[in-house]
Amino acid sequence: MGEPPRFLSSFFSVFKKGKSSRKQQSALRNPVAVALPEEIHQFSLAQIKAATSNFNRDLILGEGGFGTVYKGFFNDGKLVVAVKRKKREFEAGAGFKEFQTELLMLCQLRHQHLIPLIGFCFDKGEMILVYQYMRNGPLSDRLYGSGYDPLPWKRRLEICIGAARGLHYLHTGAKRAIIHGNLKTSFLLLDENWVCRLSDFRTSKLRPRSNCKPKTPEKLDPLVQSNLGYLDPECLETGQLEEKCDVYSFGVVLFQVLCGRRPFVEHDGEMTALVDLARQSIKEGTIYNIIDPYLKGRIAPECFRLFVDMASSCTRVVGDSRPEMGEVEAMLHRALELQEKADEEASFRAFAHAPHHKSRVDNSDVESASGTMDSGAGDIESIASDESGGRSC
Numbered sequence: 001m002g003e004p005p006r007f008l009s010s011f012f013s014v015f016k017k018g019k020s021s022r023k024q025q026s027a028l029r030n031p032v033a034v035a036l037p038e039e040i041h042q043f044s045l046a047q048i049k050a051a052t053s054n055f056n057r058d059l060i061l062g063e064g065g066f067g068t069v070y071k072g073f074f075n076d077g078k079l080v081v082a083v084k085r086k087k088r089e090f091e092a093g094a095g096f097k098e099f100q101t102e103l104l105m106l107c108q109l110r111h112q113h114l115i116p117l118i119g120f121c122f123d124k125g126e127m128i129l130v131y132q133y134m135r136n137g138p139l140s141d142r143l144y145g146s147g148y149d150p151l152p153w154k155r156r157l158e159i160c161i162g163a164a165r166g167l168h169y170l171h172t173g174a175k176r177a178i179i180h181g182n183l184k185t186s187f188l189l190l191d192e193n194w195v196c197r198l199s200d201f202r203t204s205k206l207r208p209r210s211n212c213k214p215k216t217p218e219k220l221d222p223l224v225q226s227n228l229g230y231l232d233p234e235c236l237e238t239g240q241l242e243e244k245c246d247v248y249s250f251g252v253v254l255f256q257v258l259c260g261r262r263p264f265v266e267h268d269g270e271m272t273a274l275v276d277l278a279r280q281s282i283k284e285g286t287i288y289n290i291i292d293p294y295l296k297g298r299i300a301p302e303c304f305r306l307f308v309d310m311a312s313s314c315t316r317v318v319g320d321s322r323p324e325m326g327e328v329e330a331m332l333h334r335a336l337e338l339q340e341k342a343d344e345e346a347s348f349r350a351f352a353h354a355p356h357h358k359s360r361v362d363n364s365d366v367e368s369a370s371g372t373m374d375s376g377a378g379d380i381e382s383i384a385s386d387e388s389g390g391r392s393c
C-alpha cells in the first residue's frame with residue numbers, strides 16, 4: 001500500500017491556492033492528481049445518470065451530511081452500487097475537501113472491513129462517490145431502526161469484531177496511523193453476509209507526528225465536533241485527533257450494540273449520553289437493567305462481563321488508559337468464544353434432557369439448560385470495581 005501522508009499533503013496543497021491557478025484548474029478536472037488504482041473507475045455524469053435512472057427518487061437509500069445516496073445499477077443490473085451525490089448547496093466549493101479526503105483514503109485503503117470504493121464522478125460540477133452496495137444497510141438501523149428483526153447476540157459480536165478489525169487496520173496498516181475521526185453506528189455498513197464495513201472517511205486524518213504536537217488546543221473539524229455522544233471528551237478539549245479518540249467512539253458503539261439504543265437516551269426525564277448512563281450503571285451494578293430487552297437471557301455471563309468490561313475500558317476518560325484496537329479485537333474474539341462455548345454446553349445439556357435421551361442419562365437435577373444470564377445482574381457488580389484502571393474520575 002502507498003503511503004497516504006505525502007500523497008495527501010501534496011494533493012491538498014494544490015487546492016489551497018487561488019481559484020484561478022492553472023494547477024487547480026487541471027486538478028479540478030481530475031480530483032485525484034495521481035494515478036488511480038486500476039479498480040477505481042472515473043464515471044461520467046451520463047453514466048451515473050444511467051445507473052440511477054436519472055437520480056430517481058425511488059432509488060434513494062438515505063440522506064446524509066454530504067448528500068443523497070441512491071441505489072444504482074451497472075452492467076445490466078449485475079453490479080449494484082450506492083451512489084453518494086454531493087448536495088447542491090455545496091456548489092460553491094464547500095464539501096470539496098471532504099470529497100477529496102474520502103476519495104484519496106479509499107483509493108489507497110483496501111480491507112475486508114472497509115467499504116469498497118468502486119469509483120467516482122467529477123463532471124459538470126458534480127461530486128459523486130460510488131461504493132459497493134451494502135445490502136443490510138447501516139448498523140444503526142439494525143439496532144434501533146423500525147421494522148427490523150432484532151440482531152442475534154452472536155451476530156452483534158461478529159459485527160463488532162469486524163469493525164474492530166477495520167479500525168485496527170486503519171490504526172496500524174499504513175506507515176502512519178489513520179484516524180477515522182467520525183465513527184458511529186450509521187457508518188458501520190453491513191453487507192449481504194453481515195460483514196461489517198467501515199465507511200465515511202470524510203474527516204479521516206493521519207496521526208500527527210508525536211514530536212510535533214501543538215502546545216495549544218487545535219480546532220477540531222466541525223464535522224468531528226458534531227459527532228455528539230461519540231466524541232472523546234479529551235479530544236474535544238485538546239482538538240487532537242488520535243487513535244484513542246476512535247477507541248472511545250468504538251466503546252460507545254459497543255454500549256449501543258449491547259443496549260440497542262441511540263447515542264443519546266432519555267433517562268429520568270432528561271436526555272443523557274448513553275455512554276454516561278452505561279458507565280454510571282456499571283458503577284452501580286445495574287448495567288443489566290439497561291441492555292436491549294431482546295438480549296436478556298441470551299448472553300452467557302462470562303461473555304457479558306468481558307464485553308461490558310471492554311466497552312468500559314474503551315470509554316475511559318483518560319485516553320492513555322484505553323486499550324489499543326488490537327487488544328479490543330482480541331478481547332471481542334474471546335467474548336465470542338465464551339458465548340459459543342456456553343451455547344455448546346447449553347445445547348449439550350438440552351440434548352441430554354430431551355425425553356428420548358433421558359432414560360440413558362443420569363437423572364440428576366440440572367437447573368438450567370441455557371447457561372445464559374436470564375435474570376438480574378448476577379455477579380456483574382464486580383465489573384464496577386476493576387474498570388477504573390487509570391481513570392481520573
Ligand SMILES: Nc1ncnc2c1ncn2[C@@H]1O[C@H](COP(=O)(O)OP(=O)(O)OP(=O)(O)O)[C@@H](O)[C@H]1O
Nearest residue numbers: 061062063064065066069082131132133134138186
Ligand atoms: N454503500 C452503501 N450501501 C447501502 N446503503 C448505503 C451505503 N452508503 C450509504 N447508504 C445509506 O445512505 C444513508 C446515508 O448515508 P451517509 O453516509 O450519506 O449519511 P449518514 O449515515 O446519514 O450520516 P451523516 O449525516 O453524518 O453524513 C445511510 O444511512 C445508508 O442507509
